[in-house]
Amino acid sequence: MHQETEVTAQQTDSPQRVNGVGVLRPQTDLRPAAVISSQAGCATCGGAGATAGLSVNDSATPSYVYAIGKVEARFLNLAAEKEFAQATGRTDTAGKTDQQAFHAVLSKRENRYLVRQMCWVLSIQGLDTYLLVPRDPADIELLVEAIRPAPSPNDIDVVIGMRGPIAPPTMCNGLMVPIILFGQMYSFDRVALIEAIPKPEKVAAAQFGPAADEVFSRIMQMTDNAGATDEHRALNYLAMRYPAIYGKAAEQFAQDCSLTGVDVRPAPMSSTRNTVDVIFSYTNRNTDFTDKYFVRVDVTEEFPFLTTKMSPYYGREIGRAR
Template sequence: MGLLGARADAPIPGLCPGCALIHIPLFVDAVSPSARVDDLAAAIEGAVAAGARVINLSLAILGGDSQINPRLAAALEAAEASGAVLLVAAGNQGRRVTGQLLSHPAVIPVVAADAAQILLPDSNFGPEITRRGVAALGRMAGYAPDGGTTVMSGTSVAAAVATGILAQLWSERPDIDADTLRSAVAALGPRDGAKPPMLDRNRVLAELDRMVGADGEARTNDTRLQGAMTMTTGNGRSPTSAVGGLLSRSMQIVRPAGGDCGCGAPDGACSCGGHHDTLSGFVYAIGTIEADYPNIAIEREMQLIANHLSVGAEIERDGSTKLTEDRNWQHAVLSKDRKLTRYIARQLRWRLTIEDFPVFLLNPNDPGYFDDLIDALARPKYPAKAESRRGKSAAKQAIPIAEHAGLAEDLDVVVGVVGPRTPDGIVISLDQIFQVDRNQLIPDGLKYFPQIADSHGLTDEDRAYNFLFARYRPPLGEIDDYKFMGMRIVPSRLGSDTGRIVRAIYTFRNPAAGEREFFVRVDVTHEFPMIVSPWQPYLERGGRL
C-alpha cells in the first residue's frame, strides 16, 4: 500500500499517490500465511463491487496448475465484465508455470526483473506470461510493517510496481477502456524469450496513441486483445459443466508470492535461510537414476510381468536388497521385451538420487527417454568390491550399505526444467539424459572434482559446476607440477546486460612457485549452458564481480 499510495513528499514516494486505494484483507499475519482459492475469489468480487479498476494480486496459487476453481472463474469473468484490469505476480519458485489465474484474459501476469532488466533467477516464467505479461522492477526500497523502510524483492513487488504504473497512466487517460489498456500492454515487445517486455509508461502511452489517439478516437486499424469471457478446462468445457464440477480443488491454496526466498519449502516456511536467490528454473544435475514403485499394485504387476518373461532366478543381486528393488532385476525385467514392458516402465517412479539422497522425480518429455532410463539401471550403483566374497566373482558383488556409504557412482546427467516440489521430490521436466564416466569427472587424477560437483544443480552456480565436469576437460598441460586446490564460480560483468554469465576460476598450487589460477566463462542464461570464452590465466582485479 505504501509503495502505491505514499505521498509525493514521503521518504519513498508512491507510484500513484493520487489514486483512491481499496484494501481488502486476504491474508493474516502468520509464519506461513495462506488462504483458500474461494477466499481469493470473494476478495476479487469485493474489489469489483467497490468499483476497483486496477486490482493488484501480489500472490500465487500453489497446487495443480491444471485445476479450475469455478468460483474464481466467475470472479475473474465478473472483473473483466466490469472493465477491471488485474495484475498478478508470477510467483517465486523459479519454474515454468501456467494456471487458471495467469491465463485469464482479464489478467496481466508480472515477472520480476533487476535494474539491468534481467529476469530475477527465482521469478517464475511460462508461455502465457511471455505472450501477455510484463516484467517490472522486482527489487526496490519500500515500507516495513513497523513504519520504517526496507528492501523488498520478488514478483509481489514487481506486481505492485506494474499496478502503480498502469494506475497512474490510466488516470491520465480515463477515456480508454480495460480491453484497450490490456491490448496496448500486449503490443509491447519483444516477446520471444522467457522474459516478457519491461513495462514502460512511455511505451504504453505511445501504443495507446497509435491505437486510440490522444483525442480518444479509435484508429481504424485498431488491434485489440481478444479472449473468451468464460474459463474452460483442458477439454474445452466450462468448469460449471459435469466435467468441470468434478475438478478437485482440495490441493489449491493461495499464498503471498513471496520476497527474497524462492526455495519453495512446504507450507511456504523458508528452509534455506534466504540463500536460494539464484534459482534458475532449470536443472543440470549429476546423480544416479533409480526406479521405485508409487504403490503396491505397480510392484505386484512388475512381479507378474517378470514371471511371464521368466526373469528371476538367474539374476545376480545383492542379498540385502529386496528382489523387486534390485537394479539388476529391474533392468532384466524391463529390457527383456521392451515393447511388452513399456507400459510398466511408464508406471514406475523414476528418480535421480545424488550421493544417495533422492532429490528429483523425472518426467520425460520424449517417450524414447524410457529406454535411456532403463539402460541406466544396468550399471552398478556402487563400485564392485576388490576381493571376492563367498567364492563369487568380484565383478558381480555389490558392497553392503554399511561399507559403500558415500561411494555411489554418480554417472547420469539430467537436464531439464524445474517443476513443482512434491513430498516425493522436485519434479523435473526432462529434456536430456546422458552418461558420464567417473574418470571424466576426475581428469588427470584431480580427485576432488566429484566433491565440487556435489549439488542439486538448481542454481546458476551449481549448473555451471556440473556442466563443466560433464562436458569440459581443462587443458592442464601448463600446470603439470601444480596440485589442483579447488574452483569457485563468480558472476561476470559481461552478463549484466546480455544474460547470466559466470566465471569458473580454477586454483592450482605448487609449494615452490605458489598459486596459479585459470578461468573460463560460462553462459547459464538458458537451459543448456555454454562456454563463451576459452581457458585463460585469471587476474584478480580487486573484486569478486
C-alpha cells in the same frame, strides 16, 4: 550438441561407446559427454493423471537445472509392485541377480506398461533430490537404459531441464521433492569417462588419470550442488563437457601445485546475457604462489555453453559468488 569456433556455442556429436556406455569424446578442447536422448514415457508416473497439466509457467522466469546424480526406478504403489512380481514370474530370470532380473523384466517389450507405472528419482550424494518427468513421452526406451543390470558406485546420470513444482504425495508414494521437466539426459560410467578424456601431450598417462579424477571429485563435492543455481550449472557443465579443466589440473600437479580453489563469480559486463567466470586456483607447494585460470560460461538458457576457453585470470579480488 558443433565444432568449436573462437567463441564456442553448444555442441553436438555422435557418442563414443566404451564398455557399452557413452563417454566424453572430444575432438577439440570442447566436446560433450556422450548423448543419450531425453528419457521419457513417464507421463503417467505417479498414477493416471498425476502429472496431467504439469508445465512450467511461461509468464514466470524459468528455473533451469543441470544436475549430476543417479537415476533410480521405484514402484509407484503396492499394486505396481505386485504386478511387477507377476511379470517376473513370466520372465526367465534363472541365474540372474535381483538387479539383473529387475532390468530383464523392464526390458521386455510386453512389459512396457510397467515402465509407465514406475516413478523416476534422481538422487544426488545419496539424497532423493528430484522426480524426473520427461517432456517427450516417446522416449520410454531410455527409461530402461537408465537402469543398469550391474550398477556401480561409479554410475553417473546427468539431467538437464527446467525445475517444476514440488511433487504431490500421490506422484511417488509420498516422496515430495521438486520435479524436473527434463529435455536431455546422459548416462555413463565415471571410470570410462575419465579414461576417455584426451591426455595432454606434456602429461604422462600415470599422472593424468588421478588428476582428472580429483578435479571431478572436487566439483561433485562442492556444497549443496543440486545443479539448480547458475554457479552449479556452470560447474557441472564444465565437468561433463570441457576436458581442458582436467588437462590444466594435470599440468599444474606436474609443476608441484595444488588445486586450492574453485570459485564461480558473475562475469563483468554481462548485462544482456547471464554469464559466470569459473576460476581454478593452483598454489605452488613450495613457494605458496598462486596462479589462477578461468573459463567463462553462459548460463542464460537451459543449455549452458562456453564463451571463453581456459585462460589466465587477472580479475580483481571480489567476494566469492555462492
